[in-house]
Amino acid sequence: MLTPWVQIDLAVLDRNLRTLREALDSHTSLMLVAKANAYGHGITPIARQAARSGVRWFAVAYISEALQVRAACEDAQILVLGAVAPEDIRALLDHRVLPIIVDEAHGHALARAARAQGHVLKAHLKVDTGMGRFGVQWQDAVGAYGRLSKDPGLEIVGLCTHLASYEPRKPSLGTEQMAHFFEVEAQIKKQANGPLFRHVSGSRAFLYRSDWDLDGVRVGIAAYGYGTSERGIRAATQPVLQWRTGVMQVKRVPADFPVGYYSTHITPAPTTLATLAVGYVDGYHRALSNKGFVLIRGRRCAVVGRVSMNWITVDCGPDADVAPGDEAVLIGEQAGESIWADELARLAKTIPYEMLTSIHADCERHYISAPNLPLSPNTSLRSRS
Numbered sequence: 001m002l003t004p005w006v007q008i009d010l011a012v013l014d015r016n017l018r019t020l021r022e023a024l025d026s027h028t029s030l031m032l033v034a035k036a037n038a039y040g041h042g043i044t045p046i047a048r049q050a051a052r053s054g055v056r057w058f059a060v061a062y063i064s065e066a067l068q069v070r071a072a073c074e075d076a077q078i079l080v081l082g083a084v085a086p087e088d089i090r091a092l093l094d095h096r097v098l099p100i101i102v103d104e105a106h107g108h109a110l111a112r113a114a115r116a117q118g119h120v121l122k123a124h125l126k127v128d129t130g131m132g133r134f135g136v137q138w139q140d141a142v143g144a145y146g147r148l149s150k151d152p153g154l155e156i157v158g159l160c161t162h163l164a165s166y167e168p169r170k171p172s173l174g175t176e177q178m179a180h181f182f183e184v185e186a187q188i189k190k191q192a193n194g195p196l197f198r199h200v201s202g203s204r205a206f207l208y209r210s211d212w213d214l215d216g217v218r219v220g221i222a223a224y225g226y227g228t229s230e231r232g233i234r235a236a237t238q239p240v241l242q243w244r245t246g247v248m249q250v251k252r253v254p255a256d257f258p259v260g261y262y263s264t265h266i267t268p269a270p271t272t273l274a275t276l277a278v279g280y281v282d283g284y285h286r287a288l289s290n291k292g293f294v295l296i297r298g299r300r301c302a303v304v305g306r307v308s309m310n311w312i313t314v315d316c317g318p319d320a321d322v323a324p325g326d327e328a329v330l331i332g333e334q335a336g337e338s339i340w341a342d343e344l345a346r347l348a349k350t351i352p353y354e355m356l357t358s359i360h361a362d363c364e365r366h367y368i369s370a371p372n373l374p375l376s377p378n379t380s381l382r383s384r385s
């Protein structure tokens, strides 16, 4: 194809989810973080497959994403990690979506909106133990819980925090944050009428700290196949997404041939250049100018010159047998070679999360179904997300 396209292997997702599930005790829920269009993988097909693979909990950033998950999974538990506006109360109630209370005023505002509809809203309370983002400050959390739990419009059914960092072999803020969380939890437990569903760990803490699993782990990047290559961790997963495009033009060039805007690359020797259909508009990072690699006919070809809006140029080498229409792998594997998002992220000085979520939502996404688990008729094998 002469436009960039994404291949998502739902069989790999299924394997990853089962691997993660097997690492957990039966009383801990695997909560799949499916925000940002399921980390660029397409929220609806990912939610459908995850539900088939046994996932019962989903975490998203916005109510709009929660509604997409609800449409895909009628019986899932869905948690919105961002601050839901009180105006969205009907959507929360009608679609059985759990919001997170990010501060006391937010909690009371949601409760007022729920009461106005004649309902009691179930919600989780977030404690800010050091992330400095959403949540009631941990020093105020016990008092805030006491007041919020007396509000007749609210039923607090969960308690959570988010870790800013975790390093397995060094002191890190995460360890301190957990001490604050456990302190708050112990106090709140004394006041609570029933059990609270407690969840803290993202992928990194999950991989190293089974003692922090509690009632649920909110796993994102590890489910999509990244961040699990270090030795000694609980579960190893594989990348679910590959990104490909086509060669549009091939040219044989001499030495000293300038390439791209501002001629930031000059060929040191005669070679073969290929121009590919992908650019920064599609999410191919400009920081990969003169740094990135692609695979063509199983060979690594360096990105030469600047990444431009719609095209990149790569050096295929003097003896390359490359032709227009050939497939180029931007992220993925070809003939035993591979380039994954974490390698590109290192070259671009960013993180695989950004590499994956930068891939434009308009890039066609093709889904490979999991064996013995056919996709439902509503999920097109060549759907646009």
Ligand SMILES: Cc1ncc(COP(=O)(O)O)c(C=O)c1O
Binding pocket: 033, 081, 162, 201, 202, 203, 204, 218, 219, 220, 221, 222
């Ligand atoms: C609140 C929250 N929980 C969990 C996650 C999942 O993190 P990870 O992808 O590292 O597992 C995120 C991701 O950004 C998040 O914001």
